[in-house]
Amino acid sequence: MDIARTPSTPDGNPEMADAPPAPKQPPLIRREDYTPFPWRVPETRLEFALGIETTRVTATLVVAPNPDSAPSQELRLSGDGLEPRSVEVDGQGANDWRMDDGDLVIALSPGPHEVRIVTEIDPAANSQLMGLYASNGMLCTQCEAEGFRRIAFFPDRPDVLSTYTVRMEGPKELFPVLLSNGNKVDEGDEHGAGDAWHWAEWHDPWPKPSYLFALVAGDLVSRKDSFTTMSGREVELAIWVRAEDLPRTSHAMESLKKSMKWDEEVFGREYDLDVFNIVAVGDFNMGAMENKGLNVFNTKYVLADPETATDGDYDGIEGVIAHEYFHNWSGNRVTCRDWFQLSLKEGFTVLRDQMFSQDMQGEAVKRIEDVRLLRSVQFPEDSGPLAHPIRPDSFREISNFYTSTIYNKGAEVIRMMRTMMGAESFRKGTDLYFERHDGEAATCEDFVKAMEDGAGVDLGQFRRWYSQAGTPKVEVELTHDGETARLTLRQTVPPTPGQPDKLPMVIPLKLALFDRATGRHRGEELAVLVGEQTTFEYAGFAEKPVLSINRGFSAPVSIEREASVEDLVFLAAHDDDPFARYEAMQELIVGHLVELVGGGLSEAARDSARNAIGGALRAVITDPKLDDSMRGELLMLPSQTYISEQLLVADPGRVHEEREALKAWLGRTLEAELVAMHERASGASSGIDQAARGARKVKTQALVFLAAGNPALGERIAAAQYDSAETMTDRQGALMVLCGLTGPERTHKLIDFYNRYRGNPLVIDKWFSLQAASLHPNTIEHVKALAGHPDFTLKNPNRVRSLYMAFAGNPHAFHAASGEGYRMVADLILALDPLNAQTAARFVPPMGRWRRVEPGRASIMRAELERIAGAQGLSRDTFEQVTRSLD
Incomplete structure (x- = not known):
């Protein structure tokens, strides 16, 4: 089964039903208590x-x-x-x-x-x-x-x-x-x-x-x-x-036909x-x-x-079609013994659909998209009150465990197995798994054992990835002495609910050491961290090399290192691993914004960092060797959610303010290059080939920066793009930018879009989402009005998600200092729960992040959770999510 996917964006009422009687506290179901049905x-x-x-x-x-x-x-x-x-x-x-x-x-x-x-x-x-x-x-x-x-x-x-x-x-x-x-x-x-x-x-x-x-x-x-x-x-x-x-x-x-052919060729199914x-x-x-x-x-x-x-819709269809088809073997022919083993089928099948999409769409960009989703949804889940291992030990309501941890982190864990054992041995392991357990209800342990036996490896310590929650943090230190570079890695796994103390994980990290003078490295290597601390030595370096680490995102961990601005700019320009190049750019920007939010930068230091970031982005815009699909990824600023995750306690208003200020400065500083890039990309075809898709991506990215730096110019170019659009990707990209502006074109284009597509539910869902996710100063008032629109209904999950999930994922509006965003989502949960408990429960996690938010907002979030918890007739789904968020 595919959980409703949340698409990545470049920037990131009620119909009441009679409430059912209040449920009694559902029993705690433990994995260790499993017994076969008699x-x-x-x-x-x-x-x-x-x-x-x-x-x-x-x-x-x-x-x-x-x-x-x-x-x-x-x-x-x-x-x-x-x-x-x-x-x-x-x-x-x-x-x-x-x-x-x-x-x-x-x-x-x-x-x-x-x-x-x-x-x-x-x-x-x-x-x-x-x-x-x-x-x-x-x-x-x-x-x-x-x-x-x-x-x-x-x-x-x-x-x-x-x-x-x-x-x-x-x-x-x-x-x-x-x-x-x-x-x-x-x-x-x-x-x-x-x-x-x-x-x-x-x-x-x-x-x-x-x-x-x-x-x-x-x-x-x-x-x-x-x-x-x-x-x-x-x-x-x-x-x-x-x-x-x-x-x-x-x-x-x-x-579907591509999926069937691919599964035969790659997995023999x-x-x-x-x-x-x-x-x-x-x-x-x-x-x-x-x-x-x-x-x-x-x-x-x-x-x-x-x-x-949009192009993203096409990719989403291809990926979900593949995911469900691949379940025919990884889920149907071999199914789960119990629901604690849910990642057995979902994590494995997500990896399979990711590999398929990489082959269909291009490995580099797809990998970046998958990591962005992991960091925006699963990393916060892993550091919050709802954290759980990919094989949980207990639950009260199983529908609450259809999570990014089970799906996306589960996929990353199996991907690490493949990284350590190699593609050929991994295939031997999967062949043995299907052969050994065809027609059976299996466990995660059965899968790992088949991988061990088929590939001839020992995954004893690696099994901790199945039983320990939390995102490991790896501290990286590179020193140089004589002609030897020494890489010291230290790991910690933070405490999570019910698991205060953790054992070291097995963490495979792909790395390369670059010669600063030549811009080349001598080959990619795999360093496997198994203890709390390990030092690796690399000889033959007359000068301290530049470290590229966790290439391809080989492990779902958080890397902590003291990398200089010069090193990050170097990697952003020279790294031959696309993900590592993207990561260097993200690290450069995140580090700067975190320092700004913490108040630790002088004006001179801020200007110096901005100039470094601007220079790196200018190089990305003008690099003739980059294809536009990758260029578009490198131009995306880190999301506000990801930036906030780097802070122990975040002030959402402050993070938003500094991120938008940087975006506006970049828009003004790079205005000529952005306009030129938009004009160049506007000459591309409207086809579905990779070049045309990439051109559409960079056009939208150019608009994002231009509208921030020069709203009048951004409005004019976005309106022209909307009017001339031959694809939904171009039209939606332009409307997304216009939704965040206050000029007249916003209203004109929203009316036109609605009238053009009224009667098409999926496109009207976009219309709701674009307004709820916008940077407009009156987004809360707009969402309230949209909740009373004749086309809005609580009875259709797509429509509910299009408005309220887009709003809950919009830090600018959801975290309004007044607390109105929190009250709106709490009201929604209470109204929706009697109608559709599963959908209602999925709105609780954004509220449950209150411990990571500054005290003023945190107290309001907690109060709204307590209001929900005290409601009569609350479903088991929502009750469990709320009470765990408050514990």
């Missing part, structure tokens, strides 16, 4: 009589005692809001059953049995979008992590694998398309009650857990294609959407069913879901054309 369910048959307001579900479970578990005379089936209409055991009505906290408990004698249970559900009333729910006249499901128990009583846990046969019937006019997992085995028409009914039967031959079950029924059309696997099998491909959306599905289909279906749904909590053979996607990650989608 019953196996080798076969599951499901029958659905479909309706928008009433759907009848008949579940037939073939069960037998599990020899790997202690015997039990009771079968406990998870349920959430269900009432059994009838219960049968072996064809007879059963009387010996009871309800226990929502679960159905049936007394069973030893031996195999057939259990049949009938339930009825109301998809139209399911605003939580978990289980079976209605979306614009269609029915669809979302079962990960614990949504299946809202459909039928079942042992809803990932280690219970079963083969599924699904029969659906319903009115043909409402549901002309009936889809489920696996292959369609039969279909037909029936007539009853005066309406035309039809049915379809699907069978999935591969055992799977209930969280991978999927059903879709609705009035859909499809783009069809086919793929021939490496063994010569023909697979029918289809992407199902509403008729008006069909023209915008070609990129998604091409992305072949698809294993006759069909592969994707369905696009407008109401969806996540980005997409990897249900076996029937992936259900948020429309955001399927629909695209140049008029409505």
